[in-house]
Amino acid sequence: MGFGQSCLIFALTLLFSLPLGMVVYFGRVSRIKPVSWLVKIYISIMRGTPLMLQLLIWYFGPFYLWKMNIGGYKFTAIILGCSLNYAAYFAEIYRSGIESIPKGQYEAAQLLGYGKSQTFLKIILPQVIKIVLPSVTNEVITLVKDTSLVYSVSYIEMFAVAKQIAAAQTTVLPFVIAGGFYYIFNFVVAWVMELFEKKLDYYH
Amino acid sequence: MSLLEMKHIRKSFDGLEVLKDISISVKEGEILSIIGPSGSGKSTLLRCATMLEKIDGGEISYLGEVAASVKDGKELYVKGEKRKQISSYFGLVFQNFNLFPHYSVMKNITDAPIHVQKRPRAEVYEEARALLKKMGLEDKENAYPCQLSGGQCQRVAIARALALNPKILFFDEPTSALDPELTGEVLRVIKSLADLKITMVIVTHEMAFARDISDRIIFMDKGVVALEGTPQEVFGAEHARMQEFLGKFNA
Ligand SMILES: Nc1ncnc2c1ncn2[C@@H]1O[C@H](COP(=O)(O)OP(=O)(O)OP(=O)(O)O)[C@@H](O)[C@H]1O
Ligand SMILES: [Mg+2]
Numbered sequence: 001m002g003f004g005q006s007c008l009i010f011a012l013t014l015l016f017s018l019p020l021g022m023v024v025y026f027g028r029v030s031r032i033k034p035v036s037w038l039v040k041i042y043i044s045i046m047r048g049t050p051l052m053l054q055l056l057i058w059y060f061g062p063f064y065l066w067k068m069n070i071g072g073y074k075f076t077a078i079i080l081g082c083s084l085n086y087a088a089y090f091a092e093i094y095r096s097g098i099e100s101i102p103k104g105q106y107e108a109a110q111l112l113g114y115g116k117s118q119t120f121l122k123i124i125l126p127q128v129i130k131i132v133l134p135s136v137t138n139e140v141i142t143l144v145k146d147t148s149l150v151y152s153v154s155y156i157e158m159f160a161v162a163k164q165i166a167a168a169q170t171t172v173l174p175f176v177i178a179g180g181f182y183y184i185f186n187f188v189v190a191w192v193m194e195l196f197e198k199k200l201d202y203y204h
Numbered sequence: 205m206s207l208l209e210m211k212h213i214r215k216s217f218d219g220l221e222v223l224k225d226i227s228i229s230v231k232e233g234e235i236l237s238i239i240g241p242s243g244s245g246k247s248t249l250l251r252c253a254t255m256l257e258k259i260d261g262g263e264i265s266y267l268g269e270v271a272a273s274v275k276d277g278k279e280l281y282v283k284g285e286k287r288k289q290i291s292s293y294f295g296l297v298f299q300n301f302n303l304f305p306h307y308s309v310m311k312n313i314t315d316a317p318i319h320v321q322k323r324p325r326a327e328v329y330e331e332a333r334a335l336l337k338k339m340g341l342e343d344k345e346n347a348y349p350c351q352l353s354g355g356q357c358q359r360v361a362i363a364r365a366l367a368l369n370p371k372i373l374f375f376d377e378p379t380s381a382l383d384p385e386l387t388g389e390v391l392r393v394i395k396s397l398a399d400l401k402i403t404m405v406i407v408t409h410e411m412a413f414a415r416d417i418s419d420r421i422i423f424m425d426k427g428v429v430a431l432e433g434t435p436q437e438v439f440g441a442e443h444a445r446m447q448e449f450l451g452k453f454n455a
Binding site for chain 1: 254255256288291292294295296298300302303304305306315316319320321364365368
């Protein structure tokens with residue numbers, strides 16, 4: 001029973017997050033500045049805070065905001081939380097893959113008369129998939145670990161915790177503070193890594 | 205009427221003027237070679253002609269139809285169907301081939317004719333096989349680019365460009381990325397195209413080849429046409445920069 005549920009969480013998360021990551025990537029590189037900024041912030045929050053914390057927010061958010069019955073939407077909350085989280089990681093993997101394709105591939109395609117979408121779908125994407133496969137594999141392995149954790153913690157225990165919290169009338173504030181702490185720490189790490197990336201940007 | 209007419213082309217990269225009011229024209233059936241020192245703007249000229257790079261000034265037309273014109277800050281680039289039509293007039297062979305690594309040799313050559321030009325598959329395949337034969341690659345149609353030598357890759361790239369039946373084919377240093385022992389096979393193939401009366405514009409550092417194949421040669425220097433004429437005229441000219449340039453090859 002538990003294993004089956006875990007597998008379902010895993011499969012659905014992959015099903016939604018793999019294509020969603022591509023959508024996020026297009027938002028990330030959008031020429032419309034507000035869009036790319038919002039997506040950047042989204043990615044940074046998704047990667048900068050622990051998945052468990054994000055799940056807690058999907059879990060308790062509706063409960064605190066609208067007094068919804070947790071039992072009715074907990075599965076949806078898990079899938080939503082995991083998919084949004086993994087889409088952010090996949091988007092960044094896709095981005096590095098797409099940026100690694102030489103400019104000459106686009107130029108050759110243009111000279112041969114391929115349109116923009118044909119170029120992307122026929123020439124670029126198949127090469128990107130090959131390139132990103134190892135990184136995607138890593139994420140998928142992590143997802144396996146995450147789902148089992150998510151399942152055991154949130155699906156069973158969190159329900160009990162939720163009841164206690166509801167009974168004690170406490171708030172989610174400690175969670176938010178803990179999350180903020182994680183986020184700032186990861187933000188600094190990401191910032192340092194970005195500096196490294198820029199330093200290495202002198203060749204392609 | 206000229207097949208290609210480039211008039212008063214100007215192009216800068218962040219303040220650096222690479223093409224300075226340069227004009228060239230190419231007649232149908234003509235073979236034009238462009239030579240000149242590194243950084244003189246030869247590649248930039250080809251990239252402007254093939255619309256990979258936008259011009260800052262001047263006018264480009266093919267068969268009398270304006271493809272791009274920039275005058276007094278007013279920019280005009282043909283779009284839509286017209287753009288597609290004009291783009292189908294020319295092909296470009298890159299220095300580093302730019303073959304699609306995930307496509308077989310055959311698919312590299314046939315995919316655009318079938319899916320862009322929407323020509324019948326059987327006919328395209330038949331033509332592609334004939335082209336491969338001409339390139340001396342009839343046994344390679346199922347190979348992938350990574351299984352080929354540089355010279356073979358470049359010959360596939362030439363076949364790929366020819367499969368779209370362009371009126372004019374541009375070459376940007378087609379042998380510069382090759383080991384010396386492989387340049388011969390590619391130059392021979394290009395030469396065999398000359399017999400087919402295909403209009404060609406070739407940027408090259410192979411002086412003997414340029415002298416041999418060209419109807420006309422342009423010597424470019426610092427973004428302008430410094431010298432232009434038949435191979436005899438250009439190589440024989442008492443032109444200081446030209447002689448200095450040639451000296452580097454003979455040294
Ligand atoms: N995309 C670009 N951005 C900035 N500068 C560029 C760009 N492309 C070319 N240049 C500059 O323009 C000048 C002319 O370059 P171009 O590649 O046209 O020369 P070339 O005659 O083809 O030289 P080579 O024989 O070395 O291929 C060079 O100084 C080069 O650095
Ligand atoms: Mg060049």
